[in-house]
Amino acid sequence: MTLIEIARLFRDVRRAQGRSQTSMSRALGCAQTTISALERGAIPSRVGTLLDYARLLDLDPAPIAEALVRDLGLGELLSESDRAVCGVVKKSHEVSGASE
Numbered sequence: 001m002t003l004i005e006i007a008r009l010f011r012d013v014r015r016a017q018g019r020s021q022t023s024m025s026r027a028l029g030c031a032q033t034t035i036s037a038l039e040r041g042a043i044p045s046r047v048g049t050l051l052d053y054a055r056l057l058d059l060d061p062a063p064i065a066e067a068l069v070r071d072l073g074l075g076e077l078l079s080e081s082d083r084a085v086c087g088v089v090k091k092s093h094e095v096s097g098a099s100e
Contacts, residue, residue, distance in 0.1 A: 001067035006050065007041035013057045014039070027056055 014024060021035040028035070030049070038044060038053055047068060051061040 001063065002041075003043065004041045006064055006067065007039050009059070010053060010057060011039040013059060017057070024053070024056060028052060 014021070021032050021039070025032040025035045028049075034044065034049070035053070038050065044050065050068065051065055054061040054064050
């Protein structure tokens with residue numbers, strides 16, 4: 001899943017729910033321009049914002065987190081809590097955990 005595919009999914013789901021970017025920005029606690037940027041495929045300063053937006057749209061954030069890590073190589077930008085909540089574990093953590 002590419003960032004553009006994620007962005008289109010967000011936009012399509014939001015529209016299908018009959019919600020505006022303004023109402024979503026209020027619920028997410030960000031500017032409307034942030035929602036607009038997310039729906040255009042921009043990478044936010046905090047990548048976890050993508051997962052927060054997915055949750056707000058009642059989407060499962062796990063496939064999005066997996067795409068961020070696997071397809072887009074953005075795993076380093078996800079917080080530990082975002083990785084844990086979504087079940088995304090980096091192989092290096094598994095290896096280091098096994099050797100300790």
